[in-house]
Amino acid sequence: MKKGMAEKVQPYEIRPGIFQLELPTPYPIGPVYTYLIKLEPITLVDVGVNSPESLAALQEQLYCLGLNLNRIEQLLLTHGHSDHYGAAQGLIEEGGKTVLIHPRDWDKVTDRRDYYLKMKPYLAQMGMPSDYLAYFVKFIVWETPYARDLEKVHPLEEGTLLFWEGLKLEVMHTPGHSPGHVVLLCPREGWAITGDFIFTHITPDPIIDITPSGFRTPSMPLHLESLKRFAARGINTFFPGHREKEGRTETALEELRKRMEYKKKIYMDTLKEGALTPFQIMRRLYPQSRKGEAFVLLSEVMGRLDLLEMEGVVTSRREKGLILYSLKEEEG
Ligand SMILES: [Zn+2]
Ligand SMILES: [Zn+2]
Structure with a gap:
């Protein structure tokens, strides 16, 4: 093996034909996990940020699996945060792909700046002083190259069944962390791909959301409601978007309960x-x-x-x- 090759990330096959890829992000959370379904139609679940480093990591890991970007036919997005959708528009321009995301996150992926900048008066009401507000605006502008707005999106909605050869996944809408967050369930085998919905050691922050009509979404109560519905589905193993490569639902919910009380x-x-x-x-x-x-x-x-x-x-x-x-x- 050549020098410098050792640290290269190898795709991790979570289930036959489904691979966890690890892509770098510029955020403190560290890398994001995206999932390649190497079955027809070849699908990527989440795509990472729009950066040369992330694109190179994606290409390398696809190459390990004997694929290139052109082979990917559809992009499924768990939610509209830049570390999960940022690269999507660039990938679409590489060759015809459809991108699916829950309609409640369309506002932020089609006009990200407008979506966040509209929050300023709400943050001011919460007591955020002007120097912090200025920093918030600076951050939204700084983030722009990492998350290109999407031109055309298709709906990914609650209860939809998605089919590949030998695989069926069910879309579950899990609002909270983001109002349009979805997870992909395989109820038959008791596992799911969960984006930023559930982790063992961190609480997924339900991020402040203002609807297009100016209503502030009660993100945390919604998130707990989603967790309850998820817990009822008998999913034992989850594959998240960050940190741990896989988690146990029961352990994660128990940890969460303890943190909530504290x-x-x-x-x-x-x-x-x-x-x-x-x-x-x-x-x-x-x-x-x-x-x-x-x-x-x-x-x-x-x-x-x-x-x-x-x-x-x-x-x-x-x-x-x-x-x-x-x-x-x-x-x-
Ligand atoms: Zn997120
Ligand atoms: Zn994330």
């Missing part, structure tokens, strides 16, 4: 000092966090607050253009 206590303790904006809560919980992490951390805070509000533990009110949260007992 976090709930921390949030309630924080709110004992009085009414706070979501941004103030975020800064108290993560005092060392950097500006670049604010959006994801604020998403987590909003998610927890939505849950606590639904449970009747906290209450919110608007004051001078800000949303303030406090413990409910204080009010009475």
Whole structure:
């Protein structure tokens, strides 16, 4: 083996004819796993970011399997985050491929900048100060080359059955992390390809989402609802989009339950000092966090607050253009 070849990633065959590919991203989460279904029609589930490094890694791993980009006929996207769809438009331009993604994520993959920049007033209401807002805008602009807008998308919807030779997968809509997130289930064999829906050691952050009509989606309650539906499907093994190469559903749900209880206590303790904006809560919980992490951390805070509000533990009110949260007992 030539020098420098040793660290090359080899595709991992998760099931006969289905391969986990590992592609680099510029994000702190590290590489993203995409899945090649080397059965007719040859399909890629998630595609990585649009970068020369990611494209080279994809080509190398396809080459290992005796394929090139032109052989891929369809792209299925678990959700509209740049590490999962960014390269899709470029791959389509390499030769006719269809791309399928749930319609609830069409807004962000067809006009990414507009989708995120529309969030600014909502983030301001959550207490995000102007220097953080400026950084958020800078980040959205910085990310542009990694995620090209898609020109033509086709729907990938709940309950759809997808067929390959000897394989049938079912699309399950799992909103939460992203409103249009889907997972691909193989109920017969008890496994699924899950994107950013479920992990063992990290909580998939339900990211703040504003619908085209200006309604803020309750991402975390939706995510927990999706997990409940997923748990009922008897899927034992999942193949995620990051970190662990495969996970056990039961273990992941147990870990999540523990984290949720622990976090709930921390949030309630924080709110004992009085009414706070979501941004103030975020800064108290993560005092060392950097500006670049604010959006994801604020998403987590909003998610927890939505849950606590639904449970009747906290209450919110608007004051001078800000949303303030406090413990409910204080009010009475
Ligand atoms: Zn994601
Ligand atoms: Zn991801």
